[in-house]
Amino acid sequence: MTERWVYSFDEMRDAKRDAGNDWEAVRALLGGKGANLADMSALGIPVPPGFTITTKACIEYQALGEHIPEGLWEQVEDALTRVAAVTGRTFAEPSNPLLVAVRSGAQFSMPGMMDTVLNVGMNDHIVDGMIENTGDARFVLDSFRRLLQMFGTVVLGVPSEEFEKVLSSARNEAGTDNELDEAVLRSLTTSFKSLIDASASQPFPTDPTSQLHDAVEAVFRSWHSRRAYDYRQASGIDHNLGTAVNIVAMVFGNAGPASGTGVVMSRDGTTGESAIEGDYLMNAQGEDVVAGSRPTKPIADLVSEVPECALELFATARLLENHYRDMQDIEFTIENGRLWILQTRSGKRTAQAAVKIAVDLANEGLITRDEALLRVSPDQIDTLMHPQFTAQDLASKPVFARGLNVSPGAAVGIAVFNPDLTQQWSSQGHHTILVRPETRPEDVHGMLSADGILTATGGRTSHAALVARQFGKPAITGADIEIDLLARTVTSEGTTIHEGEWLSLDGATGTVYQGKLATTAAEVGNDALSTLLAWADQRRVLKVRANADDSLEADRARKFGAEGVGLCRTEHMFFDSDRLPIVQRMILATSEAEQRAAIEELLPIQRQDFIGLLQAMDGLPVVIRLLDPPLHEFLPSRSELNRQISELERQLPEADLNQKTTDLTDLTNTRTLLARVETLSESNPMLGLRGVRLGLKLPHLTHMQVQAVVEAAAEVARDGGNPRPEIMVPLVGHHNELAQQRAMIHATITETETRLGTNVPVRIGTMIEVPRAALTCEQIVEHADFLSFGTNDLTQTTFAISRDDAESAFLADYLDTGILDKNPFSTIDASGVGRLMRIAMRDAQKTAPNIEVGICGEHGGDPESIKFCHQTGFSYVSCSSYRVPTARLAAAHAALEGNPTPRNTTSLSAIGTS
């Protein structure tokens, strides 16, 4: 007995039985589209009659060396006979011909990758018969033209441009598609046939059955097309699944005044409101709706035109939404007063709508709260946290340049090339885009004032990118632009923008637009969002903290739901313009006394910073990291100083006497500074004198920072607050480093508390950001009250990749060529860095089973990395404040993962185009 290769849409029961009553197996057998059409058919929804050739047939076809399996054509013929019976039309019968669409449909949606041929079953005879039957020659000829074109391209391999060329010259004569008259269409079919004769290896088959057979084989073969292969490769879809083929009776929305076609959404895809939405056209075909050649009408109007169909359509939309338990995007056609549903799928929606729909569906009892959580992706939350451009503007404004999409959101402002000027203009109420070759810590004030940041160099984790994400500023780095800082211009592909001219940045895509695009504001107070995140909080196990360096940021983070500060980078406080001179004095001090004096001057400033933070996070833990970066980051760069010296030297001979004296002093000072900078400079600063190495080398500084923490905590406590400071030591690689630094810290705490007569508990922990620390965690944890993985540096050292250098030099290539499938600076590299983290976690727990372990790198806001942290048993993740809502949802997803979800939720993902 031959295998069963074919199932009619109304044979869902058979398919289910043969697939062991498993919905995924049905989809594997019939493909997503086929399963879906059969499913609707079983629900009594009017889908055009048709049948599916199984994926197994495709696999067998390939296995036989591209030969049709035994019995397939016979089963197709039987199924076609049944379709004929239902429609009352007969395939290849000129008087009342049945036409069919031949559509691919794999198990997993591969949009646009595979082939479709419509109107199969026509030839000159049948055209004549149809014209006679319908009296609509233009419609019939146009359908034939489309068959020739699609068949020629898909089955016979004629380049589609060849058809387009002929078509557009005909259009040029006649206007749009719709208005091609009978004569033009008739000559077009002739031209298309000649084109096929000339270009293809075989002529167009006039026999309808041959057309059908050839089209089916073409779809089978398209599974192994280059583009389908690449798509599967990129999406991780198995190459051995094969595709099903759906053969569906054609229905025509352009069959007269009681015909029409359109699209309906069961809810509003933009706002998420629970209201039917859509467009339609009477006496038209689907393509006409999409092409916009005629103005469409709002779906509500359908009620007055074809009331019964309209009511049936709305009821069907509701039915399908209930059935698939999600908002549906439905294609329909009305043929002579009869409604046909051609396709239904889960509707596309904005992030805002996604949240509202999920919450509403749960509140309506259609899905559970857990399902609602899983319906929204963490990335959608992220999108919600930033303003967006409008779709119209994106389409209409000229693209100026492209770069790396390092920090999402839309920013519009005038180009400024200097951080000071940015600050000045912004304070005057201008919107600004800071444009720099690259950014440095001393540019931060400009970056914070700007609406967006654009740089010519720098990767995904460059300074600009990190700061931008931290502060939720849209930013594009490594853009294809040339900056002339003297002329104050930025140029890309021949277009030059001067300072003061408008630029718009789409941080989500990395696109720079010339001019001023409109934006829509972020909806952060969104009610549905609060509800959803509250549900997430009930589910998640991981705590979510924020990286915050000051009280403003801490306030914002707390509003977004942060449960403490996981990382306060004290050095960011040092870069403030009123503090940097003191810090520089400390570094350049020539005596210990001078150095101590500068450090003392920093004490009240730091204390005030910490008071703000501890107040903002009252009752919640605040992790304060001791100074981390190498000292030369606080000084001007060597090249800048060299430039200044050259400049001064050049001016010297021309200056008058007074000026000369001043210049000479400047020159000497600058040279001294340069010498100091040279001394401090390191060949690999990332691996140099920083972190705990600095803390041990400059005990006064450590002392001052710890003293500031303790004094701040004492003051907050005195005012009735509940401060929970935690001190974190960075870059520890050996437990002895931590032991010595901890002893210093402990001594200062005791001394300060004794002096103040207070007693606020201060925990002391360390970062695990050096491979050796991870490998020796069993010892390190003996000296730590908590651990926090610094995954940025841990990734750099584990990969031996310097982020800034690598991203432009080779990391992008690595992602392109598939050496890496993900940027390890965005998502934790589970097999390398992650393995080290698991080793560390396991070893730490040997010594201290209940040790609190968190993560405070960039990865703390990345959903996949959050999942990793959940699975590895961490206590919390810490991320930038804007990422906190994202992290809350991602943590809930991580907790829900592995919990079985009901069958219907799974079937949901079956719905889609293929």
Place this chain on the structure above:
Amino acid sequence: MTERWVYSFDEMRDAKRDAGNDWEAVRALLGGKGANLADMSALGIPVPPGFTITTKACIEYQALGEHIPEGLWEQVEDALTRVAAVTGRTFAEPSNPLLVAVRSGAQFSMPGMMDTVLNVGMNDHIVDGMIENTGDARFVLDSFRRLLQMFGTVVLGVPSEEFEKVLSSARNEAGTDNELDEAVLRSLTTSFKSLIDASASQPFPTDPTSQLHDAVEAVFRSWHSRRAYDYRQASGIDHNLGTAVNIVAMVFGNAGPASGTGVVMSRDGTTGESAIEGDYLMNAQGEDVVAGSRPTKPIADLVSEVPECALELFATARLLENHYRDMQDIEFTIENGRLWILQTRSGKRTAQAAVKIAVDLANEGLITRDEALLRVSPDQIDTLMHPQFTAQDLASKPVFARGLNVSPGAAVGIAVFNPDLTQQWSSQGHHTILVRPETRPEDVHGMLSADGILTATGGRTSHAALVARQFGKPAITGADIEIDLLARTVTSEGTTIHEGEWLSLDGATGTVYQGKLATTAAEVGNDALSTLLAWADQRRVLKVRANADDSLEADRARKFGAEGVGLCRTEHMFFDSDRLPIVQRMILATSEAEQRAAIEELLPIQRQDFIGLLQAMDGLPVVIRLLDPPLHEFLPSRSELNRQISELERQLPEADLNQKTTDLTDLTNTRTLLARVETLSESNPMLGLRGVRLGLKLPHLTHMQVQAVVEAAAEVARDGGNPRPEIMVPLVGHHNELAQQRAMIHATITETETRLGTNVPVRIGTMIEVPRAALTCEQIVEHADFLSFGTNDLTQTTFAISRDDAESAFLADYLDTGILDKNPFSTIDASGVGRLMRIAMRDAQKTAPNIEVGICGEHGGDPESIKFCHQTGFSYVSCSSYRVPTARLAAAHAALEGNPTPRNTTSLSAIGTS
């Protein structure tokens, strides 16, 4: 019954019995010296009578809060009575008094750490009696003076300087020690007594028994002195062992013309020749021999002075050597024609003597070959590989500066400040010392021409240090010197050396001497050394290869016993002055054609290099690493180019018209070069575009290098050789990198072999030098025929420490403050880096159980690291050619470790001063 606290020297049998017949337990009980004296006594060797108070007594004394355990003094009195009986003298009896030495003696030798008091048992009465008895007032008073001085210092805590002050003013009046006459000595004893009365908390005890008791307690207490504690801490000796106390009858070599004293060695400690050697003085005390106040006589002369004693002494020396199975250093005294052996211990020897003695003892059948191997430390072999300064010169020449002892050996030459000039002067036959602030790859020709290298900056693994060790050049880096490159001077502590003046470097100690010191040449062809290394080869499991970049080095390495090349750094070939311009052209190429042309030009040069290497290592594997360093290392530095530009700009206004044109062109070219250098520059080049990242980015270069290898192998094979090339890919962090690079390499091999019609197997492997590679070895090994740990980079990345930056900035502090106990760049950090290596090894063997694994970092020549490699199951180590003999022995030691060695070999280490 009270415990037994005391054993006389002739009660070895009791001690053995009480210690369970275990020699180590005897040493633990009696201390090394006591056990040794008892041992000699049992052998019938004439040691002065005496006894040992056990270590247990010391421990009990401490446990009782510094109180003498019950029964101890009684047992001491009994033992003292036995000594009196043997000597015929009586303690505290003025007419014929017994004097004793009270000496500490712990289980493990702690030279100079603990206390000794001689001549115990004297007071004014006894002095009178002794003078009457001996008729030698000067001798008796001098002995009393010494007792007062030692007792005052050790027991009563008077600062030794106080005594020295009084003594030296007396000496100033009278000349040397020996010539102090009776009157002076008598007044000295009075002064010393007054000094004690004035400074000490208690007066000098005139009762001999009190002296003895106080001295014993002082020795007990000295176990807990600060210096003894620190020494134990540093040597890893248990603080709870306690010390024994030996009480020995004094014998006097200055008792008349038939008395004398001296030292005899059973073999020559300088050359290792098997001939008795030593010095003596008649009518003198041991201190006189050491002080050199009178000229000593060669030991052979003793035969004519006291023939019987001489023959007995020589026989005893032979006996002791046979008994302890090692060359002995023996102290003896002849008192009135009677020989006394005061001490024997394993004799100090030069590295050369160590080798010869070990081999001779084995050949004489006294020790096994395995023992001979263990008698020589790998560091001694290392010392043998370099020329040495003579001891006289080291003592007499002025020290100019000190730095890091990064590459051992003695170098003498004139200071030169420029690599080109170094090359020029060296080629003219001058000996040169290249003096530079630091060295860069482009200085290598100068470094290779120089006799030694001295730099102001750079650590143990700086460029200068690495290259110097690689080529066996003595070098000192990070010295406390200031270099003025314009004035061509180097200054340290006020002394300035000009170019052309003589400097001498002791690379073994890091000392720089002013002037020209004499050296003795290295004995590399030493017969005994070859024999020893051949024995080592029979024992070791690890293979030893060499790091060699050219045929000269490979030849040398092979002579030293290398079994292949473990690392050929192809980039070293690129730095040659005739090649660098081509390499620079390749880097600076503005078109692919230009780049390929430069690469093509390098092909024949590389091929020739590889032919040389493969011929030198005919039949042995040669691992060729593809280009590793970042490209900017081949270009001038930014600061150098900036300097050139400033210079050209300065000259421009003053130049004439023709010159101006030339200058302008130069200026433009230099600016272009600078721009390119800026583009290539990286913030952390160590973590940047290098290794396989470069190999993937510049496929033409990879192709050229592989082609050169295959063509070279083909040519060597054609000439009848047996080439075994292996290609190694550096800096792999992800298995996909290796997979892609391997595919490139494989394609080139196939293509080249097909073209040439040859078929020489070429293995393809990779370095494991990035933590991620170690963590994912299970995958990486799927694409590798062999693995080689690059422990330099692996240490840098695992610690997140850049060697060059760290060593001057904080690593030295870390070693000082005990954060690190060893420099991880010298010895593999077993708990961090080593753990990663063990993980990698275990995982690699899961996939490929027989994978060949080696190590090619600096650690490959470090004995402790070699032991680690042996234990971890590596196949080979690779080190610089000069280190190959060291590594051969170290590998044998590693293999022998854990094998039990016979009892007497262990007892050997018991012998020493304490």
